[in-house]
């Protein structure tokens with residue numbers, strides 16, 4: 244055997260490339276971090292364990308300086324560094340907040356403070372912190388409507404709700420902003436604009452830690468639990484880690500204690516909560532790979548599509564589901580359909596006579612033992628899972644780093660897991676094939692989105708199963724979980740009508756951050772795992 248081609252060398256190479264991929268680049272020398280360190284030191288905080296760094300998979304985060312033991316306090320940020328509603332009340336805004344009626348929400352107080360301090364620029368005592376905050380965010384609320392339109396239906400609905408909430412937040416705050424005019428020489432409309440408030444809202448939403456404070460008369464009844472924690476808020480999320488994080492009343496510091504050990508020069512993570520990728524994208528603007536909470540949301544259209552179209556009771560059943568609030572948040576996860584989805588399907592699969600004699604005494608959609616497995620439940624749930632599996636795999640081919648330019652890299656050399664036959668060229672895309680009215684995407688089910696593949700999105704188009712055509716190839720020397728290659732035809736859309744993210748939408752303005760619009764990028768693992776147990780999906784041996 245040739246040197247370096249054996250199993251051991253392969254494993255060694257894989258380990259090496261893995262450690263290379265997760266290695267961070269020290270950023271502590273950057274002027275903004277030097278300023279921040281000085282600012283923190285003035286407030287009695289000095290970090291001995293962590294340094295800011297940039298990581299290939301997760302972007303900016305914190306890296307361990309030394310190895311960290313399980314149970315060790317990795318960061319202990321004094322109260323004087325926290326930005327809370329107390330900070331606002333103590334500031335020049337305090338008197339205005341205190342006298343405003345009806346009382347302001349704690350969230351609005353924090354957002355107002357952030358916008359005002361950002362506007363103050365060099366005059367702000369919080370400048371070193373404000374300087375390291377992202378200039379733009381990738382949560383759906385910040386996306387152009389055309390981009391939101393491309394999201395899968397359940398996420399699209401949530402993204403729109405979120406946008407409406409933030410718009411209402413802005414509209415209802417304008418009178419208060421006007422009351423602040425005496426504090427500024429410029430017109431407050433220019434300072435407290437929608438985009439400024441949106442930036443502040445995203446800052447609080449994506450970065451605040453939980454610190455409970457008692458209710459105060461100057462604030463409305465909404466819980467006052469958000470605090471911005473400079474520097475500590477550089478910690479990224481991993482669904483797999485366990486940490487203990489809380490404000491310590493004795494030391495008067497916000498402390499984070501690791502739940503597991505961490506090697507020197509590795510990225511240190513915390514866990515933002517047991518969130519699925521839809522929630523992560525909505526609230527934080529990213530999705531997590533290998534997320535154990537990943538799931539695929541099933542919309543009403545998909546539900547109905549896999550049930551017999553001849554069911555005369557369908558409208559009645561849908562209205563029962565709506566009454567019980569069972570039409571939303573139906574998911575497929577690692578273990579298959581969630582309890583809510585299964586309950587919904589059980590009801591939808593009842594035959595007319597079964598529905599007629601079904602009694603639901605506690606109004607909680609419970610079924611007696613004889614109705615637990617309606618006849619067509621299995622024949623509904625598995626094809627639906629299969630269809631979602633393909634949809635999820637196709638969905639994983641999505642927006643990727645929008646780093647200034649979103650033109651694709653050559654599919655054959657980069658991101659070998661997606662081979663595209665593109666008909667016509669979308670703006671900025673190479674016209675490699677004669678025009679056709681069909682886009683054909685070859686998807687390796689279960690494969691992660693390659694780091695440097697340029698992504699395109701295909702939401703809302705029809706997909707179907709197809710036979711394996713192309714052999715599976717690993718990308719970037721990494722062996723992914725590869726099952727059979729599936730093929731999905733996305734019909735009826737001339738390729739040049741598919742939007743090219745960034746070029747048309749201005750998405751590239753979100754900056755150099757990796758942006759995966761697809762919540763399915765990681766969710767595909769969840770559904771394939773379930774499907775593996777339920778379908779004979781051949782695991783392809785390399």
Ligand SMILES: C[S@@+](CC[C@H](N)C(=O)[O-])C[C@H]1O[C@@H](n2cnc3c(N)ncnc32)[C@H](O)[C@@H]1O
Pocket residue numbers: 300301302303304377449450476477478479480481526527528529530531
């Ligand atoms: C509390 S901040 C963490 C620090 C942040 N990376 C920064 O540079 O300021 C939360 C934001 O970090 C990003 N983030 C956190 N965990 C991530 C992860 N596992 N992968 C990608 N981005 C992540 C998301 O943009 C999220 O909104």
